[in-house]
Amino acid sequence: MRYQIVLTGVGGQGTIFLVKLLSRCALNRGIDFIGTETHGMAQKGGTVISYLKIGDFKAPLIGRGRADLLLGLYPTETLRFLHYLKPDGIVVTNGGEDFPEIPFKTFKVPASELAVKGEFNVKSLNVFLLGFAMKHLEDFPFTKEEVEKAIEEVVPKFAKANLEAFNKGYSWRE
Numbered sequence: 001m002r003y004q005i006v007l008t009g010v011g012g013q014g015t016i017f018l019v020k021l022l023s024r025c026a027l028n029r030g031i032d033f034i035g036t037e038t039h040g041m042a043q044k045g046g047t048v049i050s051y052l053k054i055g056d057f058k059a060p061l062i063g064r065g066r067a068d069l070l071l072g073l074y075p076t077e078t079l080r081f082l083h084y085l086k087p088d089g090i091v092v093t094n095g096g097e098d099f100p101e102i103p104f105k106t107f108k109v110p111a112s113e114l115a116v117k118g119e120f121n122v123k124s125l126n127v128f129l130l131g132f133a134m135k136h137l138e139d140f141p142f143t144k145e146e147v148e149k150a151i152e153e154v155v156p157k158f159a160k161a162n163l164e165a166f167n168k169g170y171s172w173r174e
Contacts, residue, residue, distance in 0.1 A: 001031065002055035003141045004062050006084045009073030009094075011046055014126030017154075018071070019050045021127070024150040025142040026054050036060035047077055054141050069140075071133055073111075073126055075099055092133040094125065107136045109172060123158075124165030127151065131169025144170060 005022070007015040019035040026033035034057050037050035051062045067085050072078025072093035085091065085104055093099060096110035109132045115122040134140050134147065151166060152159045 001141055002057070003053075003069075003139070004057075004067045005052045005054075005069045005071060006062055006067045006081055007050040007052070007071045007073070008077040008081050009048055009126075010077060011048055013048070013073040014123075015048045015050045015073060018126050018130060019052050021130075021147070021150050021154050022052055022054075022142065024154050025146045028146065028150065028153075029142075031141070032056050034060040047080070049077075049081060069133070069137065070104075071129065073129060090137060092129065092136065094129055107133065109169070111169075114172075120165040120168050121161045124162050127162045128165040128169035128172075131166040132172055133169075135170045135172075 007018050009015045016037050019037060023033055023035050031054060033052065033054045035052045037048065051060060053060065062084055064083050065086050067089050070078065070081060070085050070089065070091045075093060075095040078091060078093040082102060089104055091102065091104045091106040093108050094111040095108040096113060099108050111125050111129050115125050120128050134144060148163060151162045
């Protein structure tokens with residue numbers, strides 16, 4: 001298996017947590033992985049971009065046109081990093097009807113709006129979006145059960161809220 005994911009958002013949204021979570025899934029299954037992130041502006045609300053390569057890779061960064069998936073926690077950051085996707089790559093993004101049409105297969109959910117309305121804890125937007133992504137991606141490298149187990153292992157203190165948000169994302173329908 002070889003799968004490359006670019007995760008992006010702004011500081012405080014949890015892109016780095018998602019790398020840790022998905023890395024734990026790979027670790028639990030005994031699959032090789034490499035993850036890295038750029039988060040110098042994370043504490044100031046700036047751009048955060050993280051990479052996760054699952055499989056037999058030698059270098060952590062994902063090159064232009066190589067990512068299988070772009071998971072965008074903030075709409076403008078999703079648009080900023082489209083160049084990482086391969087031609088048949090998939091975008092899953094936090095965005096509503098105002099998110100522009102792009103030349104990639106795209107799944108969008110107004111996660112920020114739903115969090116503000118109290119559908120789930122705003123601090124769990126990242127795992128809500130991951131759950132939503134997993135519902136729509138046929139070739140995602142991990143199962144729902146593997147991700148749920150990793151949520152419980154990575155931060156047990158917040159597992160209940162994260163599992164609730166993850167499952168709401170997984171079952172969300174417009």
